[in-house]
Amino acid sequence: MAWRDSKASGSRLLLFMASIILGIAAVVSIQSFSENLEENIAIQSKILMGADFVIDSNKPLNEKVLAIIDSLGGADGRSVGFGSMAIFPKTGDTKLVGVRGMEGAYPFYGEMETEPVTAAQTYQESGGALVDATLMLQYGLQQGDSVKLGNTVFPIAGSLISAPGTSGVGALVAPPVIIPYDAVEGTGLIQVGSRIGYDYYFVAEPEQDLVELDEVVDPQLDVENADLDTHISTAEQLGRSYDNFGKFLNLIAFIALLLGCVGVASSVHIYVKEKLRSVAVLKCIGATRRQTFLIYLLQIAGMGLLGGILGVLCGLLLQQSFPLLLEGFLPFEVQISLVPNALWSGLILGVLLSVLFALMPLLNTWFVSPLQVLRVEENGYQKSRKAQLWVLLGIVLFIFSFSFWLLGSARYALYFVLGILVVFALLGGVATLFMRGIKKYFPTSWGFTARQSLLNLYRPNNQTTVLVLAIGVGTFLISTLYFTKDILLAQVSLEASEDTPNLILLDVQSDEKLAAANSIEASGLPVLNNIPIITMRMHQIKERPVRELILDSTVTMNRWVLFHEFRVTYRDSLVPSERTVEGTWPLERQGNGIIPISISDNVADGAQVKIGDTIVFNVQGVLMETKVAHLREVDWARMQVNFSILFPSGVLEEAPQFHVLTTKAPDAIKSAELQRDLVRKFPTVSIIDLRQILTVIEDILGKIAWVINFMAFFSILTGIIVLIGSVRTSKYQRIKENVLLRTLGAKGKQILRITTLEYLYLGLLGGGIGIVLSLLGSLLLARFVFEVSFVPSSVPFLVVLPGIMVLVLLIGLLNSKSVLQSPPLEVLRKEGV
Template sequence: MTARRGGWVLAARIARRELRAGMGGFRILIACLALGVGAISGVGALSQSLLGGIHDNAQVLLGGDVDIATRYALPSPAQTAWIDRRARARATTVQMRAMAQTESRRTLVELKAVDRAYPMTGTLVLAPAMTATDALRPKHGIYGAAVDAGLLTRLGVQIGDKITIGDATFQIRAAITNEPDRIASVFSLGPRVMISEGALPETALIQPGSQVTYHTRVLLPPRTDATAWAAALKAAFPSAGWRVHGPDDAAPGVQRFLQRMTLFLNFVGLTALLVGGIGVLSGTQSYLESKVATIATLKSIGAPSTLIFRIYVVQIGVLAGIGILIGLVLGAGAPPLMIELFRGALPTAPRIGLYGGPLATGAAFGALTALTFALWPLARAREIPPASLFRDVIVPTSVRPKGIFLGLIALCALALGGLVVLTSPEPHFAYWFVAVSAAVFAILRLCAWAVMAAATRIGASPGVNAALPTMARMAIANIYRPGAPTTRVVLSLGLGLSVLVAVVLIQGNIAHQIGTRLPDEAPAFFFIDIQPDQIAAFDKTVLSIPGAHDLQQVPTLRGRIVKINGVAVEKARVSPDVLWAVQGDRALTYAAQPAPGTKITAGQWWPPDYKGPPLISLDSAIARGFGIGVGDTLTLNILGRDVRARIAALREIDWRTLRFDFAIIFAPGVLENAPQTYIAALKIPPSGETAVERAVGDAFTNISTIRVREALQAADKILSSIASAVRAVAAITLLSGILVLGGTVAAQHQRRVYDGVIFKVLGATRRQLLGAFVLEFGVLGVVTGVIAAVVGGAAAWAVIRFLMHGDWVFLPQGVLGAVIASIAITIGAGFAATWSALGEKAAPYLRNE
């Protein structure tokens, strides 16, 4: 045991002395690790900061300690009495969509009616400054309204002007600067209009079946546990059909969005770290090549291979630690910087702090990556005999590490993959990431081997070789010669470009879907809250507009899935890609016959005159995610009543087309007598849209009109913001690849000088040498760009087709951009590294030799 410790002490002493000479080729290693670790820890810390801010401000966001959301009606008197006995304060708000209009303009708004207790938490800030009571109370017989500033622009009105909502007229008294309990939504269809609860009946908007959400906000006695209180409420009224939000899910939509974004950005950051791993491999290998004389000398005077291994393990460990530490500093500093840049777009004030979890995760990934990629060159140097070490730069010795080191490398790689799965909130996607990463590495390595094999074949062919110019022959020889950088260039730059190509193509396909295909296939309008007795008049009104066609309308109400095949949704196993189906209410309808174009994939539709136990037709994708099929059951809470229905048929639904469809369709006999409204869809050329909106608004004040074009534009704006964040992280991957490329080329400096001297002695001019080197890197750039385009394009195709279930469109501009970027980067790096080598005089090197 003493000897072993002494061996490490001696190794550390020698390593320290060598490190005094400087970090040399390890700057690239440090930079690559710093970038990867910084990306992973920074994304994680930013997510924790935002989620922590939501949790810290949960009471303000909820409007109380607990928020009880119900559809169609407020809690019953018995339920309200239960709440009041166990709470110190209660407030009610009512939210729905409605149309706000002036004489010439109209727009969809998010209407919110508040009572006198509003706001119980936080501060409502209005401009001009006034209280909610002053802003909303009636004056001269007209109620007031507070609105988002964006509504003023949309309707072309000012403070003091009047707008109509439903059957009521309101005076705009103030603009909303801060709405404390507005739980931020990733997607909104209109600006906020806030009115008094007393004014809501005058609008005549609330009718049987209207799409209304009632929020009962509760303040609890001091030291009362909100989670336990909510659990007691659910236990007291198990079939109430409400959604209860506590501090842990104050903004569920935003939290889910942040978690998904964090997941994806983490995967891109991990890819950057994997590219950095190639930098570790390249840097370690280049450094050991520069220490050939030292290693050979140590071995010649009796130093055991174990000591050599330990010396350089210590050095790599110290330098990797520096890179990881820099990455952690970058990761810890990223959240405050990003928060300051995007403060106005954040749902709430983030929690600024040092987050140990993400930093520890980043450090673990960095350490495992460094160990995995550094072990091969370290173990290989350990096994090479002293005499071979002197020749290894010119004629590499085919020595492989011992089996124990190969096993250790494999174990580290498995640990790296395991860490990806363990730290991912969705292991399903993590498994795919690990598998795809391994496949891409293998493909790029195979492509590099194929490039070298092709160059070897060309170089060995006398006929082809003789037909090529001298510069071309030199360039081809440099691609396959011993120690050629081909493999590392293809791996590092190819992986970085592949990620960027994939991101660009995925974003391009989504934008193409939204910008071209959807407007052609989607209806121009959706209409909601149509009362059953308005259907005939509504149909006549919209179809009287020239160009209006393909009108569809169906009855609808809402329900929540509470059990899957008899198992409560909280305990059921649900695939991540269909979690949305059990998170909140679902729109329901009923039909005697399937709609035209319905694709039934399993089971069969019920007879038109069916009378019997409840049956449903379910989206086949949801069924797969739930692990159920025909004959199984779903239990839905509809208006406070649990309805258990058997699955009679599964349907394939293409949601991307915005086709008028429902995930769950009931057979007749269950929902007809429940309070309900109709929704409708209409197609019309853009020239007729204003006429339709005006006709419906004038005739039916309770019907809300949604312009699909505006909804698509809002979705496109969100996707553009997401794409910017993703591209920024993807650029880190490419930057890592460029660093590895630069390090690889820089490590070849001495060899370039040696080659240049030899060729100059043989009569080659500087122009010929420069042409040969530029051609070499140009060929590598073209090959790497094409490989990256194919690999990145294949990855994007798989994501669009199998994860997003979309139609793939090839976008050549993104692929062409990758190829051009690859050529420019490789030629630029090659030129920068070889220009100085070409200027070296031959005489000093010849005298040295």
């Protein structure tokens, strides 16, 4: 019976299957790509690192660390890395670059891709430099030109296309330049305060257990402020980073699937409603409740299985596009392969979600009475509230279980489910209130077409709720993306005030401070800040030495605080990015007593200290006992120089220090002129142009937005299919209504206007509610999560909302074309049959 009935009605259910196909395709493609990405990271982890493991430190290695390296058979290669200003004599331009001095045959896995190819092997012997390929294009450089780093001019041996460790956001801000290791000292760039990274690369023996090596050696290195990373641990860390983004995309795909399921429920509701008389007839001739219920349940399950199969196939095709979508984020090429788990999950999802969301309307077949054959009124049967509650509970539990499987956290899964329920409930609630409001306060004075279009929103078999849900959720996703992007950009944007710097001079030595300040002022620009910086580490927290805390596995302090080399300044006032949490500032040191300090709240939490606790700092070999006297909240997102720890004036003035100077250039031309002048006079000084960093951040956010928009498109596309399905499913009902209107004297143009207004209302209602909800959600994010003021983007209002309205109108009219053109005799013949 299920097969026979589906052959007659299958075409009407194909569109609901299409919405399932899209959702399954989105989920399967992302799951498959995430699995492939994880496998590729594991396989290519050695190539990403260029070695089996590396020992690194941000200061020259001491005797104990060197002894550990010797015990491991000695390093096979080493490098020293730091940021510096580069001058290109050919053009006179300057640029902040990431310098790496290399020694040995590194990389030992993969290759350093250069142009010409031989430059990767010859640059060390020739004493040349490999310059980032994009940088060479940007400044019109060629092989044979030169680059000046500090006090040394290097011939450019070739362009660097790719190499292990040269990708990521850091490479966008400071493009890589590789030089021979022995040439680094001659540049004079390693000075007090310079941020230097020392890396020692190793090739493991075939039988060496890297996991055990990490467990045994890494704790020994931690005590000496060094670290060991294996290609396995690095791959796991990289995998986690991409896994979080994959989970986010998975949730967007899952929302698209849920939208499809709403379309399933709506289509099945109308489909079953038209079958109730047939069900009543079947029960009159002896069919049981179970038999009639299973006839339609089997139909839906079969459609779900077929939709799952087609969705899996579409997902596999869609997966091929992901390497292109994420090209700017991945440091390697992903090899695509089949993932059985994703395929099976797609099939199971297709069946389970189809059945679950169809159960509510299918319950009508269970409770319909045989007497319904003789009844004329609608809904002449009683539903079981208990059965409905069980179905709803099953749907919520399934969504929670699937979310938990995606996120791996019960708390986050619960938040996601609650968020979905709130958005769906608000959209559905507004749609219901809108229909009731129209019915109660109907504008009887309006014209015929306007009144009739409003009547269509709450007529029998209307699709107002499901279409508002489909349109609203898609609009909600896209609008929230734009608003959130604005919030993130607002956090890092440069303020327009005169005292907000956009150029920062780093590593200015004490004997250069006055001359550098004079050069800035001579160019007509102000010196906004002259900040002294002293480097130090925590030696003792409260009464326990840091070395003891590092070795104690029961300590719950955040370990970064124990290993971190703090850059500290001294001043007697707070800056706009700081807010007092507890205590008062400044405090004066009493004689030679304990030094009062101010620390940021995140350091206080990490070190588990509070007001009155003592911390002993190692200031380049000198121990200083301090007391926490003031706690600050620091807005680290603001583009200015912020500090975790403040000392009062009169304590650190004689300590070895370097300086940071800041100024504000009115435009890019003045900024470039000043940078060229300063780098010529002070070749060891690094200059950060905050506007360039902001451009990089905007570019990254733009790429992320494009990827998320691509996934949100599935929600919109699913909403379109739900819209088409809803119009198609109720097509015959609409034909009958139009025949009645024509019989009463309505003209074709009037019916067209009625339909046009109806879909404009639906587009405006669904899109408008979606944008309003996203506006409220983004406002809450800005207020309670990011803690910034929120100025919404105009794109959702000026582009997204009109676009959604036009799209809904076009889809509605195209699918209503046959309804508008159907002659009355066609309906009368069907009624006669």
